[in-house]
Amino acid sequence: xxxxxxxxxxxxxxxxxxxxxxxxxxxxxxxxxxxxxxxxxxxxxxxxxxxxxxxxxxxxxxxxxxxxxxxxxxxxxxxxxxxxxxxxxxxxxxxxxxxxxxxxxxxxxxxxxxxxxxxxxxxxxxxxxxxxxxxxxxxxxxxxxxxxxxxxxxxxxxxxxxxxxxxxxxxxxxxxxxxxxxxxxxxxxxxxxxxxxxxxxxxxxxxxxxxxxxxxxxxxxxxxxxxxxxxxxxxxxxxxxxxxxxxxxxxxxxxxxxxxxxxxxxxxxxxxxxxxxxxxxxxxxxxxxxxxxxxxxxxxxxxxxxxxxxxxxxxxxxx
Amino acid sequence: xxxxxxxxxxxxxxxxxxxxxxxxxxxxxxxxxxxxxxxxxxxxxxxxxxxxxxxxxxxxxxxxxxxxxxxxxxxx
Numbered sequence: 117x118x119x120x121x122x123x124x125x126x127x128x129x130x131x132x133x134x135x136x137x138x139x140x141x142x143x144x145x146x147x148x149x150x151x152x153x154x155x156x157x158x159x160x161x162x163x164x165x166x167x168x169x170x171x172x173x174x175x176x177x178x179x180x181x182x183x184x185x186x187x188x189x190x191x192x193x194x195x196x197x198x199x200x201x202x203x204x205x206x207x208x209x210x211x212x213x214x215x216x217x218x219x220x221x222x223x224x225x226x227x228x229x230x231x232x233x234x235x236x237x238x239x240x241x242x243x244x245x246x247x248x249x250x251x252x253x254x255x256x257x258x259x260x261x262x263x264x265x266x267x268x269x270x271x272x273x274x275x276x277x278x279x280x281x282x283x284x285x286x287x288x289x290x291x292x293x294x295x296x297x298x299x300x301x302x303x304x305x306x307x308x309x310x311x312x313x314x315x316x317x318x319x320x321x322x323x324x325x326x327x328x329x330x331x332x333x334x335x336x337x338x339x340x341x342x343x344x345x346x347x348x349x350x351x352x353x354x355x356x357x358x359x360x361x362x363x364x365x366x367x368x369x370x371x372x373x374x375x376x377x378x379x380x381x382x383x384x385x386x387x388x389x390x391x392x393x394x395x396x397x398x399x400x401x402x403x404x405x406x407x408x409x410x411x412x413x414x415x416x417x418x419x420x421x422x423x424x425x426x427x428x429x430x431x432x433x434x435x
Numbered sequence: 436x437x438x439x440x441x442x443x444x445x446x447x448x449x450x451x452x453x454x455x456x457x458x459x460x461x462x463x464x465x466x467x468x469x470x471x472x473x474x475x476x477x478x479x480x481x482x483x484x485x486x487x488x489x490x491x492x493x494x495x496x497x498x499x500x501x502x503x504x505x506x507x508x509x510x511x
Contacts, residue, residue: 171499172484206444206475207484214479279476286482302503310448310500405475 118154122147141331148323148370152239153312156319156366159238160311164304170198172208179225180215187221192260195228196253205399209406213276214285220268226403227419228260231394235311236365243373251430252386259390259422266418275411315364322367326374335378343379350384351427355420358391365393382434387427395419436466437511442478442498443471443487452487452501459504465511 122143126132132139175194179187205226212222232253240249342350363371368389375385400412439456443449453469460467472478472490481490485499491510 173482173498176484204485207479207486210475210479211484283476283479285479302505306500306503 118147118151121150137331139331141327144330144370144374145323145327148243148326148373149320151242152319152323152366152370153316155239155242156235156312156315157308159235160308161304163234164307165300170194172198172204172211175225176208176211176215176217179212179217179221184218184221187217188224188261188264191217191221191225191264192228192257195225195260196232196257197234198229205402206405209403210280210283211285213280214283218268219272219276220264222264223267223272223415224260224264227263227394228256230399231260231365231390232256233365236369239366239369243369244376248376248382251382252389255386255426255430256390259419259426263418263422267415270414272407272411272414275408277406277408280406315366318363318367319370322363323370326370326372329371330374330377333378338375338378338380342375342384343381348428350381351387351431352420352424354384354388354427355391355395355423358388358423359395359416359420360397361392362396362398363392368392381431383427383430383432386430387423390423390426391420395423436468438492439467439469440490441469441471441487442481442483442490443473444475444478445473446486448501449487452489455501455504456489456507459507460511463508463511467511 123134125146126139126143127134130142132142134140134143175191175198178194179190182190209222209226212225213219237249237253240252341347371392372385372389375388376382395416400416403412403415441449441453441456443452449471453471456467457469460469478486478488481488481495483495483498487501488498489496489502489510496510497506
């Protein structure tokens, strides 16, 4: 359906040739914009209707006071199913610390949260198929688990800003929710507006980048430098490239689509996706409010190493 | 007069929330005093982690995201 729409518009109406660079790029852009935004609206609306969107307050309640293995499992699962805005990272971090949740578990949550969310997972299935979606989500959960556990070994407590330990949180009596159908509909519409309003720029930028890659980067060049899994430097290169680039988990999908379409190796693509979504300068600057640079440097290094290993692993497994 | 506090560390959504409450109050002719709470320790002392949050007369009525107009009207 989206394919037909894009072809009609770009090739018939605008008269661009399907063989031209501009035609291919624009076709990709139109098709992915229509498809991804359609899925975004649909998924967020349904989640909102089911009231399946968890608040950080609830997450904190579930995780607190559990044995560490269970706390970590819950933290990464809940981190993966909640599309939190990175602006909530600071209150989340403080709230977790205040609840006595171990820092290593908190780091697991902080890693999982930007990298995976249910909206991105559904769109991944829609665009790249369930197999790749499962690989991405599985690898992301693994990195979050191991990353948090490794961070813990370095005793990151010593780098947490002093004021964080002193904050005392009150108990909020949350407002009762309107569970009538009309109330659910209103809540769902509001979630759509809020989340789409926050992420549309990243998604559109991701689609544009994917479209340029799809239309203009020569396949020969890709196969030579990025498709060959014996090229060990491609994966760390992708991770490094992803650090200054920032987008959210949904925004990286169209770029990955374009890269895979041109024959970039799976591991290299996954490493870039994860690095763009989870490792970024703005996120670091936000976290700087609660911890000092040594902790942040360690956090970035642990993630960079983990993404590189994931990338190499998948490139080795690739047939 | 209702005392309303908007909790949030200066993000665009928090400003939008404060503005929306003032607008709705003006529409309905309700006398309100809206105050923005930006200190993280103060925000957390209400038990709120997801901003913006809204506190009316000491009670948290909303947390996470800009509330919609109808909900705001129901508070006033």
